[in-house]
Amino acid sequence: MAEQYKSLHPIKFYRDYLSHGIRPDGREFNKFRPILLNVGTIDTADGSAIAKIGNTTVLCGIKAELCKPKPESQDQGFLIPNLELSPLCSPQFKSGPPSDQAQVLSQLISDIILNSKCIDLKELCVYPDKLAWCLFVDFECLDFDGSVVDACILSLVGALKTATLPFIDYDPAVDNIQVNLEERRAINVHHIPVSTTFAILDDKFILKDPTVEEENLCTGILTIVFNDNELCCIHKPGGSPLAHKELQHCIKESKERVPLIKNLINTALKDRK
DSSP, rough: OOOHHHHHOHHHHHHHHHHTOOTSSSSSSTTTEEEEEOOOTTTTTSSSEEEEETTEEEEEEEEEEOOOOOBTTTTTOOEEEEEOOHHHHHHHHOOOSOOOHHHHHHHHHHHHHHHHTTTTTTEEEEETTTEEEEEEEEEEEEOOHHHHOHHHHHHHHHHHHOOOEEEEEETTTTTTEEEEEEEEEEOOOOOEEEEEEEEETTTEEEESSSSSHHHOSEEEEEEEEEEETEEEEEEEESSSSSOOHHHHHHHHHHHHHHHHHHHHHHHHHHHEE
């Protein structure tokens, strides 16, 4: 009976729960779902990890290729993220070219990487104006159930922490490149970005770590990213306005989550060893 009521009147179904201070999955407004992280998942990738937040599951793989730096940034390499949202992760997505949502989220992830300064692109340069590393970061969403950006950023950090690059011996005089696959170096991860998503429902309920149902019914989405203890990104694409007090509360809760995620990452790396 409850499922029929939910399918016929989804908004009212949620309002009935929220009016009693609880969500349909039993969580309070400020509670997270369980979080899991496994690193070094793909042997053929230069770095990889899989992150799970509730039912949302994202696999991240990093593949490094040599390329020529841009003329305007001759001493920098590249990091190019791409999120794949296929019908396998949710029936709301169709096969074919990347959806608008996938492109928007890929750009948001790119902005988070840039603003957090988690890696120094200059360290990816082998020889200025001649040779640099390009890191293709592919995210495959295996199960889409809300807060997908949070899962992507978590899997990204796990993949970067395990990524290694072959040693390159480059002679610019004759443009000779020798790649030593046996000797590899780790990528320096200077900062750990932590993303937290909130959903605003009926302009008054603020739900932390929303499910896909909550995101589809909400009147606004807010994503806050901390770089260690420094606020580096606030993303709110329209929707319901937030009062200054409410925004500050969300920022405070996001900051309090940082130590938990960092401990999770460190534990995953220790388990791999």
